[in-house]
Amino acid sequence: MIKALFSAGDHVWPEYAQALPDAFHAKGLTIDLSRAHAPDTVDYIIAAPNGPVKDFSPYTSCKAVLNLWAGVEDIVSNETLTQPLARMVDPGLTDGMVEWVVGHALRHHLGMDAHILGQDGVWRTDFPPLAQERPVTILGLGALGAACAQMLATLGFPVTGWSRSQKTIQGVACLSGDAGLIDALSGAEIVVLLLPLTDATTNILNTKTLSLLANGAFIINPGRGPLIDDTALIAALEANIAHATLDVFRTEPLPQNHPFWKHPQVTVTPHIASTTRARTAAMCIAENIRRGEAGEPFLHLVDRAQGY
Numbered sequence: 001m002i003k004a005l006f007s008a009g010d011h012v013w014p015e016y017a018q019a020l021p022d023a024f025h026a027k028g029l030t031i032d033l034s035r036a037h038a039p040d041t042v043d044y045i046i047a048a049p050n051g052p053v054k055d056f057s058p059y060t061s062c063k064a065v066l067n068l069w070a071g072v073e074d075i076v077s078n079e080t081l082t083q084p085l086a087r088m089v090d091p092g093l094t095d096g097m098v099e100w101v102v103g104h105a106l107r108h109h110l111g112m113d114a115h116i117l118g119q120d121g122v123w124r125t126d127f128p129p130l131a132q133e134r135p136v137t138i139l140g141l142g143a144l145g146a147a148c149a150q151m152l153a154t155l156g157f158p159v160t161g162w163s164r165s166q167k168t169i170q171g172v173a174c175l176s177g178d179a180g181l182i183d184a185l186s187g188a189e190i191v192v193l194l195l196p197l198t199d200a201t202t203n204i205l206n207t208k209t210l211s212l213l214a215n216g217a218f219i220i221n222p223g224r225g226p227l228i229d230d231t232a233l234i235a236a237l238e239a240n241i242a243h244a245t246l247d248v249f250r251t252e253p254l255p256q257n258h259p260f261w262k263h264p265q266v267t268v269t270p271h272i273a274s275t276t277r278a279r280t281a282a283m284c285i286a287e288n289i290r291r292g293e294a295g296e297p298f299l300h301l302v303d304r305a306q307g308y
Helices: 010-026 091-110 112-116 143-154 177-185 230-236 278-294
Strands: 002-007 031-034 044-047 064-067 136-139 159-163 173-176 190-193 217-221 241-246 266-268
Touching (some): 002 010, 010 278, 044 278, 091 112, 091 143, 091 190, 091 241
Parallel strands (some): 002 031, 002 044, 136 159
16 A cells, blocks of 8 residues: 655644545545654655654655645755655645735736725825736746736736746746846836745845836735845835835744834735645645656656756
8 A cells, every 4th residue: 555644734734634535536546644654664755844754864665755835945955855856836826826916916006005095085096007018027937927927918917027947938028047037127017026945046136136127116025035135125115116015034924023014115914825725735746646656757846956
């Protein structure tokens, strides 16, 4: 019998204890799912970086480690992890991210805050531009970034996407490389960050790159906190950046004394842009186990050299 070890926090176990067996059954798999298998008997580890397994070396029969979350920066550098590592690409996670990003992009595009927060008797008649007049740049064109880019393009925004390696996405102008980053940011009025966190992407929005954005630009970051230099962002809010909506931070929860909390041009949301949904994520995990047992290539394997 296939043995799968569930290594994640106690708070998510009840959901997955039901969702995973249902997904295994749907894929025709007979799996002994447990949180306490003997290491040398485990065929697959279903893992979260905050789970109990930190040393993967005793799992000598393990065929793959299946990450529960999209981000792998907290596990990919683990030197004991020699097994194939698959990141989570979950349709539920993608749909949730698209909804959050599009919602906040439209909020800033339409100037909703002035009317929602400005109930002060002032009859404001400023009209926003049409979407086709508002250039949007998406940094990161993985599953999440590509889906957000396509949806915003469908709404009429001229969308430019940037990634470390060249991508092709219908309806999106795709750029790559250092020169492409400058082009992608120059004159952008809305910038969405959905990059993986690596040495190359840390502080990708800094004093220099923030200055490339259009005057009155908006920043939306549901990716990773360290993608933005906090000090540079606060300075840019007094220069060319109108507002930053931030869902992720270098330290979480965001410390109560952090200047973002009280800054009038910053919206803080508590890392809720999207999350892995147990039902849909379980189907992704079950499919990868099915593939492993059938001798087929695993989906969404992490490139250790790239870090994602």
